[in-house]
Structures are given as C-alpha cells and as structure tokens.
Amino acid sequence: MNTAIPTDIDATLALLGQGNYIADRSLATTLYLALKMGRPLFLEGEA
Numbered sequence: 884m885n886t887a888i889p890t891d892i893d894a895t896l897a898l899l900g901q902g903n904y905i906a907d908r909s910l911a912t913t914l915y916l917a918l919k920m921g922r923p924l925f926l927e928g929e930a
Contacts, residue, residue, distance in 0.1 A: 884894045 889895040895911040895918075906914075917924040 889915060891915070 886898070889898055892908065892911050892915050895915040896906060896908065899906040899911060901916075913924065
C-alpha cells in the first residue's frame with residue numbers, strides 16, 4: 884500500500900482514523916512532522 888504523505892495535521896488524524904487508530908492531536912502532529920521531515924520517530928515507554 885502506497886499512501887501519500889498527509890497535507891496537514893487534520894489529514895493525519897483522518898488517515899489514522901481510517902486505520903482504526905485512536906490518536907490525539909499531539910500524536911498526529913508528531914507523526915505529521917516526522918513524515919514531512921523524512922526523519923525516523925523513536926518512541927519508548929511502557930506498552
């Protein structure tokens with residue numbers, strides 16, 4: 884599946900929702916910026 888990078892944060896939220904992900908605006912912002920900058924995203928913490 885090849886999906887274009889979302890055009891803004893709201894589009895990122897919508898794309899996550901289509902995949903049945905529950906995400907808040909801060910996560911969508913982080914993902915949007917990582918995709919736009921072409922940088923990896925490192926997450927750590929309790930599962």
